[in-house]
Amino acid sequence: MEALYARGLLDETWRAVWHAVPREPFVPRRAWRQTPTVCVPLTSEADRLHLIHSDEPVVIQLDDGEPGGPGIATSSNSQPSMVARMLRLLAVEDGHRVLEIGTASGYVAALLSRRLGDSAVYSVEVDPGLAHHAVAVLRAAGHRPNLACGDGEWGWPDEAPFDRIIATCALREVPHALVRQLTPGGVLVAPMARDFWSGALVRLTADGRGAASGRFHGGASYMPMRSHRPPPPAPVDDTTARPVGAAVDPRDMLSLGFALYAGARMPGVRMVHADRGGDTAQVWLQDADGSAATAVTGEEAYEYGTRALWREAERVHEEYVGLGSPAADSFGLTVTAHGRRVWLGGPEQVILPAPAR
Numbered sequence: 001m002e003a004l005y006a007r008g009l010l011d012e013t014w015r016a017v018w019h020a021v022p023r024e025p026f027v028p029r030r031a032w033r034q035t036p037t038v039c040v041p042l043t044s045e046a047d048r049l050h051l052i053h054s055d056e057p058v059v060i061q062l063d064d065g066e067p068g069g070p071g072i073a074t075s076s077n078s079q080p081s082m083v084a085r086m087l088r089l090l091a092v093e094d095g096h097r098v099l100e101i102g103t104a105s106g107y108v109a110a111l112l113s114r115r116l117g118d119s120a121v122y123s124v125e126v127d128p129g130l131a132h133h134a135v136a137v138l139r140a141a142g143h144r145p146n147l148a149c150g151d152g153e154w155g156w157p158d159e160a161p162f163d164r165i166i167a168t169c170a171l172r173e174v175p176h177a178l179v180r181q182l183t184p185g186g187v188l189v190a191p192m193a194r195d196f197w198s199g200a201l202v203r204l205t206a207d208g209r210g211a212a213s214g215r216f217h218g219g220a221s222y223m224p225m226r227s228h229r230p231p232p233p234a235p236v237d238d239t240t241a242r243p244v245g246a247a248v249d250p251r252d253m254l255s256l257g258f259a260l261y262a263g264a265r266m267p268g269v270r271m272v273h274a275d276r277g278g279d280t281a282q283v284w285l286q287d288a289d290g291s292a293a294t295a296v297t298g299e300e301a302y303e304y305g306t307r308a309l310w311r312e313a314e315r316v317h318e319e320y321v322g323l324g325s326p327a328a329d330s331f332g333l334t335v336t337a338h339g340r341r342v343w344l345g346g347p348e349q350v351i352l353p354a355p356a357r
Contacts, residue, residue, distance in 0.1 A: 009084035032059040096163035101152035106134035121145035184208025191220035196263030234290040264351035
């Protein structure tokens with residue numbers, strides 16, 4: 001906690017709140033550590049406490065709570081430094097009413113309740129088991145915020161408007177329903193995970209006329225909202241593989257700034273990457289129709305299907321470099337009733353999809 005304060009993520013008010021709301025009671029006995037490949041069960045109380053008191057997330061649910069699944073993390077008690085970042089961006093003030101999307105363990109709702117009072121905090125959780133857990137641990141800790149079990153994509157319209165909305169699950173798109181539930185000048189803070197993005201934190205301010213706009217504030221890795229989980233990718237026909245020269249090192253495509261730019265220029269294209277060790281990286285691109293491309297540092301790239309995806313990505317990267325390789329905080333998002341637009345520099349400088357070639 002003191003490290004969060006020293007890094008400027010907590011002011012004096014939040015520092016006192018953090019002291020008053022320990023993390024441990026909100027983490028169930030059955031929990032897991034997230035690794036790059038699997039979730040490792042915490043088999044001893046010492047392991048559990050060590051993880052809780054570290055700056056790491058603690059996984060509290062696998063496979064939506066269904067037994068016999070593949071062991072995919074579907075809920076967690078978030079990394080403390082990320083929680084602090086989001087609360088700092090949320091900038092709550094006395095008298096604000098706040099809606100949280102994704103109650104999960106109940107920890108963030110407890111922090112907000114301590115800061116603003118129970119009656120000012122509303123939190124929605126889609127999973128009945130997690131919602132039940134949150135009610136129990138919040139009450140045991142002396143907090144009684146307003147809780148509901150439902151799909152947070154729709155917010156809590158019966159209790160709107162809210163001065164602040166915070167999502168603790170990743171959104172593919174910011175639902176306009178949430179924007180409509182903000183007061184004029186109200187703020188929404190949410191992690192986003194689009195096709196090309198590895199995860200980005202956005203802070204939007206409502207204009208009071210049905211729109212909200214604001215900048216991205218660095219990376220943020222969160223589990224997706226259930227209704228925003230991406231569909232499985234289309235199959236790729238390996239027999240169409242063709243080698244192409246690689247003029248761009250895949251490592252140069254891994255910045256969040258490039259991901260935000262390319263995601264707007266190449267809508268519907270997914271990018272994933274892997275660290276191959278040392279100074280070697282691999283990227284994989286795929287569109288909804290099954291065209292794909294992959295490239296490894298120092299090797300030829302390969303394209304599959306009818307679309308020249310690697311060539312497209314290289315052209316978009318050339319554009320990005322020509323713009324000065326802008327950092328992630330140069331980009332922003334505007335959400336209206338008619339759609340969502342990513343921009344560079346200011347809301348009037350919308351990044352349009354690249355023309356088909």
